Amino acid sequence: xxxxxxxxxxxxxxxxxxxxxxxxxxxxxxxxxxxxxxxxxxxxxxxxxxxxxxxxxxxxxxxxxxxxxxxxxxxxxxxxxxxxxxxxxxxxxxxxxxxxxxxxxxxxxxxxxxxxxxxxxxxxxxxxxxxxxxxxxxxxxxxxxxxxxxxxxxxxxxxxxxxxxxxxxxxxxxxxxxxxxxxxxxxxxxxxxxxxxxxxxxxxxxxxxxxxxxxxxxxxxxxxxxxxxxxxxxxxxxxxxxxxxxxxxxxxxxxxxxxxxxxxxxxxxxxxxxxxxxxxxxxxxxxxxxxxxxxxxxxxxxxxxxxxxxxxxxxxxxxxxxxxxxxxxxxxxxxxxxxxxxxxxxxxxxxxxxxxxxxxxxxxxxxxxxxxxxxxxxxxxxxxxxxxxxxxxxxxxxxxxxxxxxxxxxxxxxxxxxxxxxxxxxxxxxxxxxxxxxxxxxxxxxxxxxxxxxxxxxxxxxxxxxxxxxxxxxxxxxxxxxxxxxxxxxxxxxxxxxxxxxxxxxxxxxxxxxxxxxxxxxxxxxxxxxxxxxxxxxxxxxxxxxxxxxxxxxxxxxxxxxxxxxxxxxxxxxxxxxxxxxxxxxxxxxxxxxxxxxxxxxxxxxxxxxxxxxxxxxxxxxxxxxxxxxxxxxxxxxxxxxxxxxxxxxxxxxxxxxxxxxxxxxxxxxxxxxxxxxxxxxxxxxxxxxxxxxxxxxxxxxxxxxxxxxxxxxxxxxxxxxxxxxxxxxxxxxxxxxxxxxxxxxxxxxxxxxxxxxxxxxxxxxxxxxxxxxxxxxxxxxxxxxxxxxxxxxxxxxxxxxxxxxxxxxxxxxxxxxxxxxxxxxxxxxxxxxxxxxxxxxxxxxxxxxxxxxxxxxxxxxxxxxxxxxxxxxxxxxxxxxxxxxxxxxxxxxxxxxxxxxxxxxxxxxxxxxxxxxxxxxxxxxxx
Numbered sequence: 001x002x003x004x005x006x007x008x009x010x011x012x013x014x015x016x017x018x019x020x021x022x023x024x025x026x027x028x029x030x031x032x033x034x035x036x037x038x039x040x041x042x043x044x045x046x047x048x049x050x051x052x053x054x055x056x057x058x059x060x061x062x063x064x065x066x067x068x069x070x071x072x073x074x075x076x077x078x079x080x081x082x083x084x085x086x087x088x089x090x091x092x093x094x095x096x097x098x099x100x101x102x103x104x105x106x107x108x109x110x111x112x113x114x115x116x117x118x119x120x121x122x123x124x125x126x127x128x129x130x131x132x133x134x135x136x137x138x139x140x141x142x143x144x145x146x147x148x149x150x151x152x153x154x155x156x157x158x159x160x161x162x163x164x165x166x167x168x169x170x171x172x173x174x175x176x177x178x179x180x181x182x183x184x185x186x187x188x189x190x191x192x193x194x195x196x197x198x199x200x201x202x203x204x205x206x207x208x209x210x211x212x213x214x215x216x217x218x219x220x221x222x223x224x225x226x227x228x229x230x231x232x233x234x235x236x237x238x239x240x241x242x243x244x245x246x247x248x249x250x251x252x253x254x255x256x257x258x259x260x261x262x263x264x265x266x267x268x269x270x271x272x273x274x275x276x277x278x279x280x281x282x283x284x285x286x287x288x289x290x291x292x293x294x295x296x297x298x299x300x301x302x303x304x305x306x307x308x309x310x311x312x313x314x315x316x317x318x319x320x321x322x323x324x325x326x327x328x329x330x331x332x333x334x335x336x337x338x339x340x341x342x343x344x345x346x347x348x349x350x351x352x353x354x355x356x357x358x359x360x361x362x363x364x365x366x367x368x369x370x371x372x373x374x375x376x377x378x379x380x381x382x383x384x385x386x387x388x389x390x391x392x393x394x395x396x397x398x399x400x401x402x403x404x405x406x407x408x409x410x411x412x413x414x415x416x417x418x419x420x421x422x423x424x425x426x427x428x429x430x431x432x433x434x435x436x437x438x439x440x441x442x443x444x445x446x447x448x449x450x451x452x453x454x455x456x457x458x459x460x461x462x463x464x465x466x467x468x469x470x471x472x473x474x475x476x477x478x479x480x481x482x483x484x485x486x487x488x489x490x491x492x493x494x495x496x497x498x499x500x501x502x503x504x505x506x507x508x509x510x511x512x513x514x515x516x517x518x519x520x521x522x523x524x525x526x527x528x529x530x531x532x533x534x535x536x537x538x539x540x541x542x543x544x545x546x547x548x549x550x551x552x553x554x555x556x557x558x559x560x561x562x563x564x565x566x567x568x569x570x571x572x573x574x575x576x577x578x579x580x581x582x583x584x585x586x587x588x589x590x591x592x593x594x595x596x597x598x599x600x601x602x603x604x605x606x607x608x609x610x611x612x613x614x615x616x617x618x619x620x621x622x623x624x625x626x627x628x629x630x631x632x633x634x635x636x637x638x639x640x641x642x643x644x645x646x647x648x649x650x651x652x653x654x655x656x657x658x659x660x661x662x663x664x665x666x667x668x669x670x671x672x673x674x675x676x677x678x679x680x681x682x683x684x685x686x687x688x689x690x691x692x693x694x695x696x697x698x699x700x701x702x703x704x705x706x707x708x709x710x711x712x713x714x715x716x717x718x719x720x721x722x723x724x725x726x727x728x729x730x731x732x733x734x735x736x737x738x739x740x741x742x743x744x745x746x747x748x749x750x751x752x753x754x755x756x757x758x759x760x761x762x763x764x765x766x767x768x769x770x771x772x773x774x775x776x777x778x779x780x781x782x783x784x785x786x787x788x789x790x791x792x793x794x795x796x797x798x799x800x801x802x803x804x805x806x807x808x809x810x811x812x813x814x815x816x817x818x819x820x821x822x823x824x825x826x827x828x829x830x831x832x833x834x835x836x837x838x839x840x841x842x843x844x845x846x847x848x849x850x851x852x853x854x855x856x857x858x859x860x861x862x863x864x865x866x867x868x869x870x871x872x873x874x875x876x877x878x879x880x881x882x883x884x885x886x887x888x889x890x891x892x893x894x895x896x897x898x899x900x901x902x903x904x905x906x907x908x909x910x911x912x913x914x915x916x917x918x919x920x921x922x923x924x925x926x927x928x
Contacts, residue, residue, distance in 0.1 A: 001049060002027065004093060007064035010054040010085060012072055012199055014039065015173040021051040038342060039401040039424075041417070055081050057089065065091035069199060070099035070107075071227070071270065076304045077218070079274025083301065086110070088278070102227060102270045106300055110273075123237040127259045128246040131209060134160050134460040138189040140207040142248060143232055145194060145215035151387075153211060153249075154192045154439040155506050160460065163440030164190035167197055172394050174428035179435065188440060198232040208236040209248040219305070226258055227267045234265075250463055274304035280336070282329040285317045288336060308352075312339040315353040322357060325364050335360055337406070344398040355399075363409060370411045376400060377416075381423045383430035387438065390431040397424050461507050465536075467500045474500045479536035480508065480556040480568060501559045508560040516571045523575045527675045529662050531572050539572045547611060547663045548580055548587070580663075583656040586648050587612055590637040600630040607639065611660045612651035613696055613710070616644055642714040644701055649711055652699040654679035664697050674698075682740045683708045683749070704752020706745075712738050725755075725839035747835045756840035764804075764832040807833060 001007035002024070011017045014037045021035040021042075028049070035042040036052040050058055054067065055078075067089065073082040086097065087110065097107065107114055133156055136142065142157075144150045150168060157164040165183040167176055176196075183191050184204060191197070191205065195215070210232070214223050237243020245262065247253055254262075261267060277294040281287040292310050295303065316322045316335060326332060338360045343352040362368040377400055380393045401424055403409055404416040461467050465477035474497075475484040482504060484497055515533055524532050531539040531552070542551040552572045556565040581588060590596065590604050603622055607614055616623060623641065626634075631641060638648045651660070658676045665673035674694050677684050683706040686695070700707040708716070716738050723729040731746050739746055747757040811831070 001064045001066060004062075004064040004091075006048050006062040007066070007091070008050040008052070008057060008060060008062045008089075009066040010052055010057040010068065010089070012054055012069045012078075013196075014053055015176055015201075016068075016199065017051050017053050018173050018177075024049055024051065039398055039405060040421070041405045054078075054085060057085060061092060063091055063093045064096070065089050065094075066096040066098065068098045070097045071103050072099075073103065073106075073273040074270045076274060077307065079304050080276035080307070083273045083275050084278050086273075100227060100231075100267070101265075102267050105269045106271070106273060109300060121234075121265065122240045123242040125233060125237060125263050125265075126242065126244045127254070127263060128207070128244045130247045130251075130253055132460065132462065133157065133248050136161075136190065136209060136248065137207055139204060140189075140209060141191040141193055141197060141203070141205045141235060142209045142211055143193055143195060143197070144211045149211060150192050150194060152510055157190050157192065158439050159503070159506065161190055163188045164192050166435050166439055167191060167193035167201070169194055169196035170391055170395065171431065172398075172424055172428040174425055175394075175432045175435070178428075178432040182436070182440075192439075195228070195232055197235055198228070201235065202238055203235065204238075205236050206241075206243055208233050208243070208245040210246070210251050211249040212251050213247070213254070226261055229254075229258070230262050230265060230267060233262055272300055272302045275301035276303065276307070282332040282336070284329075285313070285323075285326060285332055285335070288332055289313060289317070308343055309336075309340045311349060312343075312353055312356055315349065316357055316360070319353075319357060322360065325361070331364065334363055338363065341399065341402055344395045344402070345392075346395065359403065359409075367408065368403065368410050370416075373400070373410060373416060377419060377423060381426070383426055387431065387434045390427055390434055394424065394427045394431060397427060461503055467503065477504060477507065479533060479538040480511065480554070480560055480564065482557055482559075504559075508564050512560075512564045512567045516567050518571075520575055520578060523572075525576065525579070525659070525662065527658060527662060528673050529666060531576070538568060541576065541662065541666055543666045543669065547609070547667045548584060550576060550580075550663060550666055552576065579659065583659050584612070584651065586638045586650050590634075590639075593637065596633060598630075599625055600633050603630075604634065604637075604639075607646065607648075611664060611697065612648045612656070613660075613699065614646040615696055616642065616646055619646060640714070642710070643717045644713055645696070645710045647699075647710055652709070652711055657697075657699050660697055661694075681709070682712050682738070686752075702752070704748045706749055706752070708739065708749065723837075725837075728758075728836040728838045730834055730836060743833070743835060747837075750837050754839065755837045758836045758838075759833060760836065761831045761833055804832070807831075 024033045031044050032048040034047040034050045036056045067085050073079050142153055154164050154166050165179040165188050233245040236245055275296045281291040338356050380396045401420040404420045410416045467474045529541040530537050539552055539554040542553050544550040554568045587608050596604050661676050686702045686707045695702050695707045699710050701713050751757050
């Protein structure tokens with residue numbers, strides 16, 4: 001450019017523009033060089049050379065025009081600006097486009113008579129793999145993609161390496177230059193930065209380490225493009241000095257193909273450029289928006305994502321006060337200039353739109369008043385506070401620096417341009433001092449200084465929680481507890497513990513913050529009451545005021561401090577409280593229902609104390625006292641009055657069941673908590689040693705050698721009510737489908753429920769479409785009254801066919817053993833086994849056996865010690881009439897001896913009380 005009489009150069013960054021400006025001023029003097037950026041404007045009278053950011057490039061006739069980083073034409077946010085300069089900015093004698101070779105085909109298609117010159121890299125770029133942060137070589141730059149990551153890595157490097165410089169895009173040029181100067185001067189050997197170092201910073205960097213290969217681009221989290229990785233990795237090694245690149249921390253190693261592309265600088269050509277119409281119409285706001293959204297009509301030029309200025313324009317257009325003030329094209333043009341003020345603050349689009357509306361209102365009347373400007377700047381002009389506060393004030397002052405640079409926007413332009421720059425400089429210096437104080441220890445690290453060891457002594461914690469000192473294993477960090485190495489000697493352990501805890505101090509705070517902000521999906525409880533964060537145990541549940549309000553004990557080392565322990569405790573308490581509220585919402589809503597009064601409310605509290613599952617035998621009296629209106633009030637909350645159990649179907653799902661057993665175990669003070677059954681099982685084994693109360697809380701009811709799920713038992717009971725239990729009945733396909741059992745297994749279940757099962761054989765009758773039993777319905781989520789699905793019907797048929805084949809094979813084997821000949825001319829008679837079920841509970845309680853007088857039954861009801869009712873077995877399956885002994889319509893009252901095998905029946909009660917429990921329920925109560 002300096003070879004020409006006049007020239008204009010556009011650069012992608014304000015920092016880079018300032019650097020180039022200083023170089024030209026040094027060569028030609030300040031009187032002929034202008035600097036124009038969004039927040040800075042220096043224009044001497046005899047200007048010859050213009051240095052500007054790409055967005056601020058002036059439209060002047062110059063002999064030379066240059067645009068740097070032209071590949072940014074493909075950037076979704078800023079690309080349309082670079083594309084406009086590519087298509088429209090030309091020098092009178094020479095135009096130079098600087099950038100990646102990936103732009104070659106696109107430029108060749110859009111710009112006629114263009115010539116290309118390639119400059120090869122003089123040094124080599126080499127992949128070195130993954131390195132730990134503590135093993136990073138000197139003169140390294142570690143790249144992160146969020147402020148939190150940058151601060152965390154800078155803190156670790158300060159403790160392990162003595163300090164580092166910090167470079168981020170949010171820093172002002174003055175702060176960034178000060179940090180870079182500190183690194184270049186050798187005061188620190190490490191630089192922690194965002195991808196802001198990818199452009200414009202030519203530093204003495206030998207190694208680039210990526211701590212992540214994904215970033216948030218303002219809209220979503222995405223993987224870095226290969227050319228973006230190459231742009232950043234290219235900072236390592238400059239001119240003839242070779243460099244290396246790799247990954248660190250949680251970043252995964254790069255693919256071999258990508259590594260080869262980065263080392264050889266070969267990337268896919270850019271196929272499309274971002275474009276926006278520059279022939280704007282300012283007649284009305286709608287016409288302006290339409291012109292901005294117009295299509296290019298060229299296959300290589302595509303509209304990018306909606307820019308911030310266009311979004312601001314649409315937002316202001318919808319404001320009534322703006323619509324009333326915009327009268328003509330002049331107002332529309334002014335509104336568009338206001339909308340182009342960048343959102344440096346980044347609070348929210350609505351906040352930014354409100355600020356723009358206020359500025360437009362002032363400019364519509366003339367200019368921004370000095371007193372209002374003074375108050376806005378005065379609120380920002382404070383140099384105390386931490387790094388975040390100073391960074392936020394810097395972002396705020398950049399807005400007013402930008403406004404002051406616009407011609408005619410403020411009353412005293414020179415004053416406010418100088419004032420806003422002075423405030424920005426003061427904040428920049430304060431931020432540089434805060435960064436240096438926090439992340440730079442000019443002496444040896446605190447850890448090495450305290451131990452007075454050789455300089456290479458380093459303690460570190462990897463992502464698996466392993467703590468090492470000088471490469472030797474010292475222990476493991478499990479959650480918030482440090483487990484020292486048990487193989488070390490006493491002296492070694494003392495030194496290793498001191499070193500390890502010093503290294504763990506920042507990790508405790510970082511981990512506590514991460515844990516406190518972790519979603520509930522990362523936390524869980526075990527069936528023994530433990531509280532887990534991923535794979536690490538961080539606490540346990542304790543007995544609280546009641547079953548639904550457990551307490552929390554945390555597992556935090558004393559060295560971590562009370563602040564960490566309290567933060568962990570609060571987070572765990574929040575987690576378990578929300579978990580209980582979510583899984584037991586029906587119970588809690590019933591507790592809060594003020595409409596429940598009297599007997600319904602008392603019964604509701606009984607159900608709440610039992611965590612949603614009550615054997616009907618234990619509350620038989622209370623159930624009788626509830627009228628239909630009271631029951632209806634409880635049914636509205638999901639309470640089901642079953643023949644065996646009072647329960648809430650929503651609480652029988654696996655998650656509430658698992659938590660119910662834990663809460664019950666805490667209340668009972670058990671040392672070892674029972675585990676919940678596997679989800680989806682209709683029946684489970686009935687182990688006599690296990691208390692029946694555990695089966696009830698698990699959602700099952702013991703019956704013989706098996707325990708059946710409560711909701712399925714109620715469905716089975718509904719089917720049994722339609723059968724003649726005195727005259728005898730056979731199992732239907734629906735009964736077998738509900739239980740998922742074979743006929744023999746179903747017979748054992750019915751005997752456990754108090755029925756007599758008699759086996760018989762008969763000639764098999766073939767049917768065109770026989771209905772066969774289906775296996776178990778294993779979906780615990782399905783309501784108890786749901787019909788059998790098509791898939792279940794097919795499985796039921798397969799079960800019946802398999803059973804019939806087994807029976808036929810058995811009969812054939814018996815025939816062969818007995819020497820019976822099977823004639824090929826005669827078809828053997830096929831028989832089938834069937835069971836007849838009759839209600840036959842054991843005599844107990846006030847029910848006298850068949851054929852026994854009332855006086856004899858009262859006499860036999862006394863126990864051996866003479867107390868009445870002593871022989872009754874509480875809680876045993878069997879019980880009252882609601883448990884499965886309804887009276888069949890065609891049953892004989894006296895009951896005669898039926899045809900076929902010998903059977904037994906029980907005498908029915910005289911009154912059919914619908915609220916009385918079934919006989920099976922009485923047996924259950926007796927067992928208890």
